[in-house]
Amino acid sequence: MATQHSRAAARFMIAPSVVLLLAWMLIPLGMTIYFSFLRYNLLMPGANPFVGWENYSYFLTDPAFQTAIVNTLLLVGGVLVITIAGGIALAVLLDQPMWGTGIVRIMVISPFFVMPTVSALVWKNMFMNPVNGLFAYLADVIGVQPYDFLTQAPLASIIGIVSWQWLPFATLILLTAMQSLDSEQLEAAEMDGASAWSRFYHIKLPHLARAITVVVLIQTIFLLSIFAEILVTTNGGPGTASTNLTYLVYAESLLRFDVGTGSAGGVVAIILANIVAIFLMRMIGKNLDA
Amino acid sequence: MGRITLEKVRKSFGETQVIPPLDLTIEDGEFVVFVGPSGCGKSTLLRLIAGLEDVSGGEIRIDGRPATDLPPAKRGLAMVFQSYALYPHMTVRKNIAFPLKMAGMSEDEKKSRVERAADVLNLTDFLDRRPGQLSGGQRQRVAIGRAIVREPAAFLFDEPLSNLDAALRVGMRLEISELHERLKTTMIYVTHDQVEAMTMADKIVVLRKGNIEQVGSPLDLYRNPRNRFVAEFIGSPKMNIVEGAEAGRHDAHAIGIRPEHIDVGEGPWEGKVGVSEHLGSDTFFHVHETGLADVLTVRAPGEVNHRAGDKIRLSPQLDKLHRFDRDGLRIT
Ligand SMILES: Nc1ncnc2c1ncn2[C@@H]1O[C@H](COP(=O)(O)OP(=O)(O)O)[C@@H](O)[C@H]1O
Ligand SMILES: [Mg+2]
Numbered sequence: 001m002a003t004q005h006s007r008a009a010a011r012f013m014i015a016p017s018v019v020l021l022l023a024w025m026l027i028p029l030g031m032t033i034y035f036s037f038l039r040y041n042l043l044m045p046g047a048n049p050f051v052g053w054e055n056y057s058y059f060l061t062d063p064a065f066q067t068a069i070v071n072t073l074l075l076v077g078g079v080l081v082i083t084i085a086g087g088i089a090l091a092v093l094l095d096q097p098m099w100g101t102g103i104v105r106i107m108v109i110s111p112f113f114v115m116p117t118v119s120a121l122v123w124k125n126m127f128m129n130p131v132n133g134l135f136a137y138l139a140d141v142i143g144v145q146p147y148d149f150l151t152q153a154p155l156a157s158i159i160g161i162v163s164w165q166w167l168p169f170a171t172l173i174l175l176t177a178m179q180s181l182d183s184e185q186l187e188a189a190e191m192d193g194a195s196a197w198s199r200f201y202h203i204k205l206p207h208l209a210r211a212i213t214v215v216v217l218i219q220t221i222f223l224l225s226i227f228a229e230i231l232v233t234t235n236g237g238p239g240t241a242s243t244n245l246t247y248l249v250y251a252e253s254l255l256r257f258d259v260g261t262g263s264a265g266g267v268v269a270i271i272l273a274n275i276v277a278i279f280l281m282r283m284i285g286k287n288l289d290a
Numbered sequence: 291m292g293r294i295t296l297e298k299v300r301k302s303f304g305e306t307q308v309i310p311p312l313d314l315t316i317e318d319g320e321f322v323v324f325v326g327p328s329g330c331g332k333s334t335l336l337r338l339i340a341g342l343e344d345v346s347g348g349e350i351r352i353d354g355r356p357a358t359d360l361p362p363a364k365r366g367l368a369m370v371f372q373s374y375a376l377y378p379h380m381t382v383r384k385n386i387a388f389p390l391k392m393a394g395m396s397e398d399e400k401k402s403r404v405e406r407a408a409d410v411l412n413l414t415d416f417l418d419r420r421p422g423q424l425s426g427g428q429r430q431r432v433a434i435g436r437a438i439v440r441e442p443a444a445f446l447f448d449e450p451l452s453n454l455d456a457a458l459r460v461g462m463r464l465e466i467s468e469l470h471e472r473l474k475t476t477m478i479y480v481t482h483d484q485v486e487a488m489t490m491a492d493k494i495v496v497l498r499k500g501n502i503e504q505v506g507s508p509l510d511l512y513r514n515p516r517n518r519f520v521a522e523f524i525g526s527p528k529m530n531i532v533e534g535a536e537a538g539r540h541d542a543h544a545i546g547i548r549p550e551h552i553d554v555g556e557g558p559w560e561g562k563v564g565v566s567e568h569l570g571s572d573t574f575f576h577v578h579e580t581g582l583a584d585v586l587t588v589r590a591p592g593e594v595n596h597r598a599g600d601k602i603r604l605s606p607q608l609d610k611l612h613r614f615d616r617d618g619l620r621i622t
Contacts, residue, residue, distance in 0.1 A: 182375065184372075184375035185376075187371070188375035188377075189377075189388070190361075190362050191340060191342070191367070191389075192388050192392050192440075193389055193392040193393055195392075202377070202388070206377075206380075207379070
């Protein structure tokens with residue numbers, strides 16, 4: 001697109017889709033912001049008076065809010081650490097030439113194809129259930145008291161389930177990156193006297209830096225809004241022990257029928273997500289520069 | 291020290307034999323060039339010596355010690371790869387220091403060795419750059435720098451100049467030759483370019499399909515090629531091969547005569563000039579319709595003008611004529 005003329009034509013032609021996309025995003029956002037300033041409770045039909053910042057102050061001073069923030073960060077951080085570490089380990093293993101890698105790769109990737117609700121239900125009922133679950137059975141076999149994961153360590157259990165879902169994604173991206181590493185670099189390092197560990201640490205890991213950045217950014221976006229797994233397994237409880245920000249917004253608007261406060265929570269969540277995004281881009285975004 | 295001997299070394303990838311059993315001795319301090327067409331097994335042979343591939347049979351000795359089962363790092367050899375294989379996330383300094391770091395050398399020693407190497411290779415100004423910020427020739431020098439800091443018993447080069455443009459290639463060729471003069475370390479250099487082989491080598495090993503066709507000094511190969519393959523491979527432009535009646539007159543199945551050994555002017559052969567290549571110092575004519583071969587290439591010293599279609603007479607220098615038998619071996 002060299003000339004002024006062709007650039008103007010291009011702008012003109014993409015305008016409809018830009019307008020459509022803007023409307024698509026701006027209308028829901030605008031409505032959310034609008035509702036967040038109203039007293040709007042589904043249990044009290046009638047007038048929805050403008051109440052200013054009341055919904056916000058109510059949401060932000062709710063003790064559940066702080067718990068939710070902490071839980072959200074723990075959930076995102078925990079899953080990131082597990083999936084990145086596990087993804088690197090799996091990528092290194094799957095990159096080795098060995099028999100049956102094709103099948104192993106498909107098996108490793110398959111959790112990604114299971115719907116979050118389904119996988120959470122499977123984990124809840126078939127693995128973590130303190131009576132019928134596989135873990136309870138194994139505990140029985142070795143003769144220890146079965147552990148009620150979802151009651152005694154609800155957040156950690158959810159971190160485990162979500163990590164299981166996202167590990168394939170991390171593995172896939174990191175494996176692809178690993179395979180793009182020039183084998184002559186590894187051979188050069190081998191000739192330079194680097195041990196297997198040194199080759200990993202000095203050559204492979206730096207090569208993966210960019211892919212790790214991509215995984216962190218993409219996963220963070222999705223992990224900030226984890227919802228189905230919590231709804232299906234713990235309902236945010238016991239108490240608020242496994243309530244994250246998304247779940248709290250849900251609880252406000254659809255369990256307590258308070259649309260106004262729920263909207264305020266939604267706006268707060270958007271702002272916090274953007275803060276996290278800016279923070280992340282500052283911290284590791286420079287890895288993405290060519 | 292860096293005397294490398296190969297005894298009956300073989301290499302197969304699955305069913306296909308790439309290197310049939312092969313014997314070769316590389317003396318300490320020699321500059322040996324493996325040359326041959328693409329796919330003839332030069333890289334494979336070099337990688338066997340480096341230890342990056344396992345031999346399928348035979349013995350490799352370095353300075354008399356068996357090295358067949360040693361891992362690459364223990365053989366005391368350094369390699370310069372065709373792609374340079376620099377570590378992209380490290381500065382030039384760290385790249386060059388990497389083998390020293392792996393050897394657990396002290397910071398002071400590392401620093402002084404890196405600086406000495408950078409000095410030799412004119413890299414001092416670039417030490418804090420990354421490979422991505424360097425030109426092809428500079429990257430090449432960094433790769434060489436990374437090899438020389440280890441003070442290896444021998445250097446292995448795998449087509450190190452093939453990614454450079456022609457002018458740079460000539461310059462780097464000279465630099466590597468000078469480096470060899472200075473260090474007097476054994477160097478094994480792989481190339482498919484016979485000009486590189488001729489200009490750099492003390493000893494050339496000509497390979498075809500994994501077989502050693504001939505081993506000798508550049509001029510030895512030029513003057514006394516063992517067979518037609520070597521005769522045609524060494525020398526530029528290629529040697530002319532004439533078969534049939536004219537060869538029969540010399541009691542041979544085929545005769546070979548280099549372009550520079552045919553005089554233009556008088557003589558028994560006659561043909562029509564096709565393309566002429568004027569290099570200034572020399573002029574090459576492609577001569578057709580000689581009744582000997584499709585085309586004869588002829589070199590005339592200096593600037594000689596013949597237009598396309600001109601008839602010229604040629605006379606081969608009979609003492610420079612090579613005769614080959616039916617199997618392609620040279621008759622002496
Ligand atoms: N890892 C490998 N697996 C199978 N065949 C190979 C492998 N490496 C090289 N070869 C084969 O060996 C032959 C020689 O290759 P190579 O040594 O790279 O040739 P050169 O360097 O002389 O061009 C080629 O025919 C190539 O296809
Ligand atoms: Mg090669």
